[in-house]
Amino acid sequence: MASIDEPVRWGILGTAGIAASAFLPALREAGGGVAAAVAGRDLERVKAWAGVNEVVRGVRGYEAVVSDPEIEAVYIPLPNDLHAEWTIAALEAGKAVFCEKPLCTTPEETERVLERAHASAMPLWEAFVFPFHEQMVRVRGSLADGVVGEVREIRSSFHFVLDDSEDIRMLAERSGGSVQDVGCYPVRLARLLFDAEPDLGRTIADAAWAASGVDEELWGALRFPGDRRLVFSCGFRAGEDTATLVLGTSGEIRMTNPFHPEPGDELVVVDGFGTRTEPAAPGGVRSFTPAIRHIHRALRGLEAPRHLAVDDAIGNATAIAAVLSAARARG
Numbered sequence: 001m002a003s004i005d006e007p008v009r010w011g012i013l014g015t016a017g018i019a020a021s022a023f024l025p026a027l028r029e030a031g032g033g034v035a036a037a038v039a040g041r042d043l044e045r046v047k048a049w050a051g052v053n054e055v056v057r058g059v060r061g062y063e064a065v066v067s068d069p070e071i072e073a074v075y076i077p078l079p080n081d082l083h084a085e086w087t088i089a090a091l092e093a094g095k096a097v098f099c100e101k102p103l104c105t106t107p108e109e110t111e112r113v114l115e116r117a118h119a120s121a122m123p124l125w126e127a128f129v130f131p132f133h134e135q136m137v138r139v140r141g142s143l144a145d146g147v148v149g150e151v152r153e154i155r156s157s158f159h160f161v162l163d164d165s166e167d168i169r170m171l172a173e174r175s176g177g178s179v180q181d182v183g184c185y186p187v188r189l190a191r192l193l194f195d196a197e198p199d200l201g202r203t204i205a206d207a208a209w210a211a212s213g214v215d216e217e218l219w220g221a222l223r224f225p226g227d228r229r230l231v232f233s234c235g236f237r238a239g240e241d242t243a244t245l246v247l248g249t250s251g252e253i254r255m256t257n258p259f260h261p262e263p264g265d266e267l268v269v270v271d272g273f274g275t276r277t278e279p280a281a282p283g284g285v286r287s288f289t290p291a292i293r294h295i296h297r298a299l300r301g302l303e304a305p306r307h308l309a310v311d312d313a314i315g316n317a318t319a320i321a322a323v324l325s326a327a328r329a330r331g
């Protein structure tokens, strides 16, 4: 094992927008890691991208990073249809993996990847970063303390306008669609806060379909044990919105952005004592930073790994498959 002070050497697969806008700035903010290499399909483009984004080397072909003995952890921000293949390749090459959400787009593929993760004994995280946020720790603590009584309903949305029919999110062959891209967040949130799996036989969903065949907007409800429910909507047609309400028997919690809180986002708790409003992201920490810090500490043996894909990814993939199937059944 590397010494505690040695930075984690990351390799990135693909010159992705999210790697430049979120992962790399957070890696610099987190400390304890270095972006050692990025791989891309085009050598000139990847070299230029590495220069602009302060990655040590740009190399052609994802295999070059996966097989590089100097790389310890691999970040995979490829289109959804490539996550499984490259996650397996990186795990089997002995790397820790931080793969973008959704890890896979079917339960069957998720099972296959998790089996390979288990066999490789390497840690695998699906890049839902919000369970690591201070906001989520506060919300879960308040719910455990019964601050709003028993949670009966979660209402959560994730929308933004996407006006590019060539974007990977709009392409069926890239496993796009709004529920895989953003609807997966309310589902993950409800499973986390209810600490239970939904009764998928009772799933309600409907969608607006793009010409490519992907869901451009999707809305519905998942029923959890005890008649509790998630009511959610997601899509690419409405302005940016991540408003979320956790409704309890004696109060409620409202979050303007439970998923990627920024300065200006708020956490509001309404209980028997009144209404308290707090900043959702105190200190302005970047959304990916707490997760990356955790991965660094876990890889150096300073913390037990938390929120691993093996604990969670199959539940999300199964719920999303049920939601899509319910929406498709409506035509």
Ligand SMILES: NC(=O)c1ccc[n+]([C@@H]2O[C@H](COP(=O)([O-])OP(=O)(O)OC[C@H]3O[C@@H](n4cnc5c(N)ncnc54)[C@H](OP(=O)(O)O)[C@@H]3O)[C@@H](O)[C@H]2O)c1
Residues within 6 Å of the ligand: 013, 014, 015, 016, 017, 018, 019, 039, 040, 041, 042, 046, 077, 078, 079, 080, 100, 101, 102, 127, 128, 129, 168, 181
């Ligand atoms: N966790 C989050 O908050 C968050 C936010 C945004 C996106 N994401 C996820 O991150 C992933 C990437 O999203 P993004 O918006 O960053 O996408 P993007 O900018 O389109 O980047 C995807 C990269 O994949 C590579 N690629 C390989 N085959 C490709 C193909 N056939 N078509 C297009 N690109 C291909 C490309 O890099 P090269 O050409 O250099 O190989 C491309 O730059 C998705 O899974 C998405 O769900 C997560």
